Amino acid sequence: NAGVTQTPKFQVLKTGQSMTLQCAQDMNHEYMSWYRQDPGMGLRLIHYSVGAGITDQGEVPNGYNVSRSTTEDFPLRLLSAAPSQTSVYFCASSDRSAGAKNIQYFGAGTRLSVL
């Protein structure tokens, strides 16, 4: 059981470049989310999805797009990378079904540097 898989693990971009961070889960969870974590800080919610075809903004959505075409995948797109987006990005999923504890399962993270 792989859980939540994020790719790539590391990425260096130049200012203005675009890229997609991949996230996939094999637990059939409806809820998925993206967080960013800056050095010494907590996690801040970027976007989340409560099911295929449904996404919504979190605390810091500017500069990022998401889509959810399948239950398994939830990619995060950086439209035009900026140095302020240098961070570690975590994807998470959770089971929101009745009786579930709604525990969030996190991927290993993607470390992004924007030069």
Add this chain to the structure above:
Amino acid sequence: LAKTTQPISMDSYEGQEVNITCSHNNIATNDYITWYQQFPSQGPRFIIQGYKTKVTNEVASLFIPADRKSSTLSLPRVSLSDTAVYYCLVGDFRDPTAGNKLTFGGGTRVLVKP
């Protein structure tokens, strides 16, 4: 989502019990209290969740007083490998509209010394 307040950091020694208190004065009736642990360079990992009184698992205990305005995570006999950041989250996670409020605060940085 209820705002939470935790100490920024705590130091302890191997073999001691570590207690981290989280304040959540405006907790709602349907809210649960959940704690996560994060090691350096890893994503957070679920530790324990509770609604009231006491919950215990193989890793930790969670104490919640009757008014539920605070909770205490207890880590018994810590080892060096328990050095991590611990986050307290409060919310009705069954509510899909709570998704945009599921934010982690700064957490408590626990350092276990030999």
